[in-house]
Amino acid sequence: MAKITIDGKTIEVADGTTILQAARMIGPDVAPPTMCYYSKLKTSGGYCRTCLVEVSKGSEKDPRPMPKLVASCRTTVMDGMEVKNNSSEKVTDARKGVVEFLLLNHPLDCPVCDQAGECHLQDLSYEHGSAKTRTDFERRNFEKINIGNYIQLHMNRCILCYRCVKVADQITDGRVHGVINRGDHAEISTYIENAIENDFSGNVIDVCPVGALTDKTFRFKSRVWFTKPENAHRDCPTCSGKVVVWKKGDDILRVTGRKDQWGEVEEFICNTCRFETKKTSDWTIEGPSPINNHSVISANHYEVFEKPQELTINQIRPLAIDQNND
Amino acid sequence: MGKKLLLANDHIPGIQSYDVYRSNGGYLSVEKALKTLKPEDIVEEVKKSGLRGRGGAGFPTGMKWSFLAKPEGVPRYLVCNADESEPGTFKDRYLMSRIPHLLVEGMITSSYALGANTSYIYIRGEYYYVAQILEKAIAEAYQNGWLGQNILGTGYNLDLHVQVGGGAYICGEETALLESLEGKRGNPRIKPPFPAIAGLYGCPTVVNNVETIAAVVPIVNDGGDSYAAIGIGKSTGTKLISASGHIKKPGVYEIEMGITVEEFIYSEAYCGGILNNKKLKAVVAGGSSVPILPADKILTTPAGEKRLMSYESLSEGGFASGTMLGSGGFIVMDEDTSIVENLYTFTRFYHHESCGQCSPCREGTAWMEKLLHKILDGHGTLADVDLLWEIQSKIEGNTICPLGDAAAWPVASAIRHFRSEFESFVSNGNAKHPIN
Ligand SMILES: Cc1cc2nc3c(=O)[nH]c(=O)nc-3n(C[C@H](O)[C@H](O)[C@H](O)COP(=O)(O)O)c2cc1C
Ligand code: SF4
Ligand code: FES
Numbered sequence: 001m002a003k004i005t006i007d008g009k010t011i012e013v014a015d016g017t018t019i020l021q022a023a024r025m026i027g028p029d030v031a032p033p034t035m036c037y038y039s040k041l042k043t044s045g046g047y048c049r050t051c052l053v054e055v056s057k058g059s060e061k062d063p064r065p066m067p068k069l070v071a072s073c074r075t076t077v078m079d080g081m082e083v084k085n086n087s088s089e090k091v092t093d094a095r096k097g098v099v100e101f102l103l104l105n106h107p108l109d110c111p112v113c114d115q116a117g118e119c120h121l122q123d124l125s126y127e128h129g130s131a132k133t134r135t136d137f138e139r140r141n142f143e144k145i146n147i148g149n150y151i152q153l154h155m156n157r158c159i160l161c162y163r164c165v166k167v168a169d170q171i172t173d174g175r176v177h178g179v180i181n182r183g184d185h186a187e188i189s190t191y192i193e194n195a196i197e198n199d200f201s202g203n204v205i206d207v208c209p210v211g212a213l214t215d216k217t218f219r220f221k222s223r224v225w226f227t228k229p230e231n232a233h234r235d236c237p238t239c240s241g242k243v244v245v246w247k248k249g250d251d252i253l254r255v256t257g258r259k260d261q262w263g264e265v266e267e268f269i270c271n272t273c274r275f276e277t278k279k280t281s282d283w284t285i286e287g288p289s290p291i292n293n294h295s296v297i298s299a300n301h302y303e304v305f306e307k308p309q310e311l312t313i314n315q316i317r318p319l320a321i322d323q324n325n326d
Numbered sequence: 327m328g329k330k331l332l333l334a335n336d337h338i339p340g341i342q343s344y345d346v347y348r349s350n351g352g353y354l355s356v357e358k359a360l361k362t363l364k365p366e367d368i369v370e371e372v373k374k375s376g377l378r379g380r381g382g383a384g385f386p387t388g389m390k391w392s393f394l395a396k397p398e399g400v401p402r403y404l405v406c407n408a409d410e411s412e413p414g415t416f417k418d419r420y421l422m423s424r425i426p427h428l429l430v431e432g433m434i435t436s437s438y439a440l441g442a443n444t445s446y447i448y449i450r451g452e453y454y455y456v457a458q459i460l461e462k463a464i465a466e467a468y469q470n471g472w473l474g475q476n477i478l479g480t481g482y483n484l485d486l487h488v489q490v491g492g493g494a495y496i497c498g499e500e501t502a503l504l505e506s507l508e509g510k511r512g513n514p515r516i517k518p519p520f521p522a523i524a525g526l527y528g529c530p531t532v533v534n535n536v537e538t539i540a541a542v543v544p545i546v547n548d549g550g551d552s553y554a555a556i557g558i559g560k561s562t563g564t565k566l567i568s569a570s571g572h573i574k575k576p577g578v579y580e581i582e583m584g585i586t587v588e589e590f591i592y593s594e595a596y597c598g599g600i601l602n603n604k605k606l607k608a609v610v611a612g613g614s615s616v617p618i619l620p621a622d623k624i625l626t627t628p629a630g631e632k633r634l635m636s637y638e639s640l641s642e643g644g645f646a647s648g649t650m651l652g653s654g655g656f657i658v659m660d661e662d663t664s665i666v667e668n669l670y671t672f673t674r675f676y677h678h679e680s681c682g683q684c685s686p687c688r689e690g691t692a693w694m695e696k697l698l699h700k701i702l703d704g705h706g707t708l709a710d711v712d713l714l715w716e717i718q719s720k721i722e723g724n725t726i727c728p729l730g731d732a733a734a735w736p737v738a739s740a741i742r743h744f745r746s747e748f749e750s751f752v753s754n755g756n757a758k759h760p761i762n
Contacts, residue, residue: 045516046516046683046684046726047683047684047685047726048684048685049684049685049686049724049725052724067723068723068724069723069724071516074516094720094724097686097716097719097720097724098685098686098720098724100720101685101686101688101689101690101693101720102685102689104689104692104693105689134713135693137693137696159685160682160683160685160688162683178511179511179682181682182494182496182678182679182680182681182682183677183678183679183680183681183682183687183688183691183692184677184680184682184688184689184691184692185682186681186682186688
């Protein structure tokens, strides 16, 4: 076991736990933001650098501070370690830099993006970015790519978190999905638009933190916040069949995996459930979904994170959704 | 002229071939090592020698070797880093193409010391002809019983392979190199684990620079102490310097650590002074990644002493007034050189070579290049210079691998020491040096 203190709050965790996991155990107010780490995907994390923290004391044995900020998602705890996240000016400063870098080539056209309302980059820039952009250079521009019948890739919005690459690697068999080119020319590729024909390929949509990979069966049918998420299940031979159906009236517009407090799916679902099972009669509805989208548009989100002790995050639904449906 | 250890036989005609190399004392270190020394004795000699990694970081080689994990039943690997892509650095190419057997010999002796039975030389794609020279040398070594099964009848087996890279600077970063060697995209790994624990194919691995491995030969032949007797302080032995730029005699020089920078630039034995007898303006002392220094700061330390060609002396004064020995790529600039233009070239390089994994380096290098282009084009503002400073400070220290730092330091040092040049560019309103 290792004792670790993050922003003054102490917790004891198993050896091998990362700083990020420990912070999440303490609670949302000390948990660093993440854009590339995904607890369900092996070797994820380390890329985006939004989760950088300051280690002000290395361990009980070696109390020296670490010379550089470290990626909390890829750094394991040591007994007696002391970490500063929100309480470190260096972290705040570096994170602001990271947000600016991530937005540098990201189109600022949230109003027309399908991900608006459930975009982690939108949240991140709202919480940690600065209001003004300091670049007037042209942004990267790519053609939209259809990855098979169900998925669309728009590289303009991609922040190269590598999550979808890990899904392709770890969830699907026969990987045809990867990164080509280097630096800011790097792009997600399926080696010349090879469809990912795999039962679980649709999960790349759920893990995408931005609007780069979207569900073609849902694209622009409705704003997310005009739909009502409900937990539902069915007997599925391929996956657990536990999903969220996003309804407008009685119609199911979209099916996704169920996401936890951190916006990560609990279980990956199959393409049949996601893309081809959209009749209400196909599903057993369990009831309203716990809120999982911590978005700028769902205004309650901030209240939730300010008072985690009193409110269970799972009981809150975003304002916008409530307003729309009441 | 100082003592030479690596290039001592460089002048001998035909030294590239096995017979001439062997008849001039070649492969003696292998005989000595395999027949008379235990692997740990060699590690001990290398520790005593004070040899530090010549790939850029200067990490003590003996210490690196002693960190190598040795779990039962798991192979260990020695990988030679011959990716040499740092602008201004070309010493490894010189060594490998002139005296290829020195590297082969060093690989055998070092592999024996580390208990590796398969070793690799990873060489950049553009050095294809050098790879062919190495292949030939390796074939000769096999023919003469220095490689293969039961070497010298000692029971030690070693296979040595040359792997040609695709030509990416980032594949010189040791973990990206290992990825590439495994046949994957050359992205640096997130550390820990370090290669000494989990390197090539997940097995304990040592990655060393060409020059580092070559230096093991004289260390084993003459003993660590005699190597350590050369040089100054913790900068022991000799160092290959790739000298380029506005000097009379560009080329690769083997120096004893500790000669003065002034001697290196001006003496006939080395660079021979500034081309056309112009004035010295600035030096990038250790390859494009290290901070550029103006003439006064490269020649003298902050304490007012003559600066020496050594790890310690070059870094005296920290980044405020010092630099680094790095990989020994010594680029000299005369009074007519545009620092801003030169910086643009460097920055364009780092932008092009960033692997793109981590956001500060991927986005920051591209942004800095665009800003410098704008400044050179005459459209820059003072705010752009400040923004450049900001961007480099947000990259430095926040990335997965040191390429981010390598891209940030040239920008920081150019602005730190030559700010007025940037300002004259932005205030003139039009470009003095339009880019074509
Ligand atoms: C971007 C980058 C490029 C590098 N290129 C080289 C190279 O071409 N050759 C080299 O020996 N080391 C290079 N290095 C350093 C290696 O990562 C590693 O430190 C070195 O090979 C270790 O060998 P040494 O201890 O003998 O110096 C590079 C490092 C970085 C970050
Ligand atoms: S610092 Fe640059 S080169 Fe190194 S891992 Fe990050 S993006 Fe790749
Ligand atoms: S979440 Fe840790 S680096 Fe991206």
